[in-house]
Amino acid sequence: MRDKKPDTRELYDAFLIDPENMSDDDAAAELAGDEDAAAALRARVAAMAQTLGADLRRAGIPAPPVLKDVAAMLVSSDVLPPDEKLARSRASARLADLERKQSVPRNYELLEAARKGPGELAPEDEDLLEHEAEDLRREIDGEHDKTK
Numbered sequence: 001m002r003d004k005k006p007d008t009r010e011l012y013d014a015f016l017i018d019p020e021n022m023s024d025d026d027a028a029a030e031l032a033g034d035e036d037a038a039a040a041l042r043a044r045v046a047a048m049a050q051t052l053g054a055d056l057r058r059a060g061i062p063a064p065p066v067l068k069d070v071a072a073m074l075v076s077s078d079v080l081p082p083d084e085k086l087a088r089s090r091a092s093a094r095l096a097d098l099e100r101k102q103s104v105p106r107n108y109e110l111l112e113a114a115r116k117g118p119g120e121l122a123p124e125d126e127d128l129l130e131h132e133a134e135d136l137r138r139e140i141d142g143e144h145d146k147t148k
Helices: 008-015 024-032 035-058 065-073 084-099 123-146
Strands: none
Touching (some): 035 065, 065 084
């Protein structure tokens, strides 16, 4: 009798666009790109999930439950899905992302900015900006020292 459980690797590969040729940077750039491009990518992945689920069912293989939720999970990130459980899960994940402290790379570049307006900064504003930049550098470098 034929094994009806689909291979996990095949399912994983079905969601990726050229997985062998896509680097982490490529994937990040694709997802962080223009909002229209990101929406198109979400729609494409959702369609792939629906197609994969339909193909599995036609072959007599039950589709994994996650395939049923993919389309709902990939709708515009500004709109909560109609499923309350999925909406709560998405809201919880958003809050966790906001609370998670992001690490700063060791080779960071601190970009200094000042108010808009004509002319140069007043000396006291320049001093304040430099003081704040130094405080931030010390804080970031102190965090890097802790992780050594």
